[in-house]
Amino acid sequence: MKPIRLMSGFLTVGFWTLASRVLGFVREIMLLALIGPGPVMDAFVAAFRLPNMFRRFFAEGAFNAAFVPMFSAKLEGDEGAATFGRDALSLLALATLMLTGLAMIFMPALVWATAGGFDAERFDLTVEFGRIVFPYIFFMSLSALFSGVLNATGRFAAAAAAPVLLNVLVIAAMALAWFTGGAIITWLIWTIPLAGVAQLALTWGAASRAGFGLGLSLPKWTPDMAKMVRTAVPAALATGVMQINLVVGQLVASRFDSAVSWLFAADRLYQLPLGVVGIAVGIVLLPDLARRLKAEDYTGARDAYSRAAEFSMALTIPSAVALMVIPLPLVSVLFERGQTGADDVASIAVAVAIYGLGLPAFVLQKVLQPQYFARGDTKRPFHYALVAMVINAALAIGLAPVIGWIAPAIATTVAGWVMLGLLFWGVRDLGEVTTLDTRYRQRLPRIVLAAAVMGVALWMASVALSPALGAAHVRYGALVVLMVIGILSYFGMAHITGALRLSDIRRAARR
Structure with a gap:
């Protein structure tokens, strides 16, 4: 077996993720300055969260957990990887096309379920924006499958660079709207599905150059597809628990003016280290573990797991400390301008500090989940995710009457640590591969x-x-x-x- 060089993969994915997150900062700075916390931004955040929530399930959840290990194993054993990839692509295209159609029809119900506290103005705006941006999920999900193909073959650059396109196009659209005097929100929402097309084109082209230019065909329900779906359904919830928690938080926050915008801005700030470190490690570690376990290279698997945890903590713990110690200077310099004032900054900074406390837990989840997914075990993370979701919902809803809009941030952080504790508890019976080595403990x-x-x-x-x-x-x-x-x-x-x-x-x- 030709091993994937883990650190090289971490740095490649981390570099492009960092570029995406930095450009994302520019995007949010422009959004807060040109539109600012209020009804329009609340509506945009709620609308854009809908395809993003499903994207996390289909892209970073189900397909990283179900498709990548199966595709990697077929590559290793020369067992028809291209046929499996084509069947998965066709099934995913049908599923996301149906989902998009249903969402367009029932958009008011989706908005009510995720932002039921909005007044009539914000509700109507969210429905309008949601119908424009939701098709992004179709293009992004197919792009995620091609990204999985590239990651399984050790080609991380194109897949990691794809999210950069969204931020580049959105920034360009808002800048053009501002320069020409156009409606900034209109340019913004119509650019999002266009960015999905660009991301799909990039990853599809890269996969074609790698020898996997998969094409669409009539979906086939094969034993492999049945196995993948059985694995993917619980994995989607297990890896998307953070998104569900955020939606629950949004539902609670929608009852408070501007709270959805404040929590969104805080979320973007702590997502920088989470994306650069946690998601990068998870993307690279999963196919590597799957290959090593199939080859019974248990020593190499344990070393890969330990180095991933060490790399994650070396960058995450100082990031978490910084978010907790200096949230106000960070938020003030980054966001206080234009339509975003000092009161908005103070509120965002409080949420940033609370999210920072949970950052190590969020990142370590990305390190631990591949231990389950590489073995095809998605049921236990699914059960753990259910427990974490119940705790999150209970705290967010229960604390809101007492402490107000900040309750969702506290609930998300507590639920993150609970989820991590359950994942650690569950790996005890998976053998020495899941035991962190002496170097890490020192x-x-x-x-x-x-x-x-x-x-x-x-x-x-x-x-x-x-x-x-x-x-x-x-x-x-x-x-x-x-x-x-x-x-x-x-x-x-x-x-x-x-x-x-x-x-x-x-x-x-x-x-």
């Missing part, structure tokens, strides 16, 4: 120590730089200085304690 406390030192340095620096962070003409430079202080203090302490070695980073970068 380095984790050192990573925590380095992140704590960084947190103290960031807090002291933010106090010293507070006048500059509040001054319009120098606040960007002050934030850069703050970030540099955080980076130097963390990596310096990590090197001193042995949490991270510069030689390891250099070797990984060369690979």
